[in-house]
Amino acid sequence: MSKLLLRPQGDFAPAGLLRRCAAMFYDFLLCVALLMVVTLAYQQGFLRLIYGSERLKQIADQGGLIGDPLLSSLLFLSLFAFFAKFWTHSGQTLGMQVWGIRVQNPDGTAISLMQALLRFVIAIASWLCLGLGFLWMLWDKDKRTWHDRYSESVVVQIPKAVRKATQGR
Numbered sequence: 001m002s003k004l005l006l007r008p009q010g011d012f013a014p015a016g017l018l019r020r021c022a023a024m025f026y027d028f029l030l031c032v033a034l035l036m037v038v039t040l041a042y043q044q045g046f047l048r049l050i051y052g053s054e055r056l057k058q059i060a061d062q063g064g065l066i067g068d069p070l071l072s073s074l075l076f077l078s079l080f081a082f083f084a085k086f087w088t089h090s091g092q093t094l095g096m097q098v099w100g101i102r103v104q105n106p107d108g109t110a111i112s113l114m115q116a117l118l119r120f121v122i123a124i125a126s127w128l129c130l131g132l133g134f135l136w137m138l139w140d141k142d143k144r145t146w147h148d149r150y151s152e153s154v155v156v157q158i159p160k161a162v163r164k165a166t167q168g169r
Contacts, residue, residue, distance in 0.1 A: 003109035006091045006102065008166040012156035014143035015101040017134070019157060026095030031079055038078045042071050084116040100158045115151040122147035 043065065048056055059065060086093040088110055091102040103119070105111055111119070126133020126146050133146035140149075148154060 003105070003107075004089070005109055006104050008158060008162050009108050010158075010162060012102075012158055012162075014137075015155045015157040016143075017137055019099050019101055020134070020155065023093070023095035023099040023101055026098055027093045028095075030094055031082065034078055034082055035075055038074055039071065042074055080117070080120050083120055084113060087111055087116045087119065088113055100160060100163055101155055102158055103153050103155050105152070106154055111151065111153050115153055118151040119147045119153065122150045 137143045
């Protein structure tokens with residue numbers, strides 16, 4: 001299977017921590033909205049069909065919806081699908097597009113689904129370690145985070161002039 005060569009092409013510098021954090025905040029807001037929609041669809045759509053309105057209200061009042069493993073799994077899969085779709089097709093989530101950064105393989109191709117899964121899981125672990133996996137890039141000679149290293153990918157900053165030149169195409 002041939003790899004998707006991302007555009008624009010070039011030898012770009014690694015993205016800095018502040019730019020990455022800004023993109024993460026933007027994506028965080030989008031993810032909160034996604035989680036709200038998935039939760040609403042699950043609880044007010046799927047569960048309402050199964051239990052009916054009255055029984056669902058009773059379950060909710062008794063705290064029966066708290067910690068629902070099926071909902072937790074759906075939320076996890078939804079978040080992964082969000083990131084995997086963007087990372088494997090264009091290398092950029094919406095937040096990354098705004099801040100001009102992209103995740104890619106060192107050769108400029110899009111990452112695979114397995115690399116996206118590794119990035120996603122290790123990034124969660126990085127946050128659970130109080131962000132140490134992200135801060136790691138401050139000491140890393142290649143400016144890579146834990147999830148960059150484990151997924152064998154890089155996050156690069158695409159210069160504004162290059163972005164503008166390729167937008168007209």
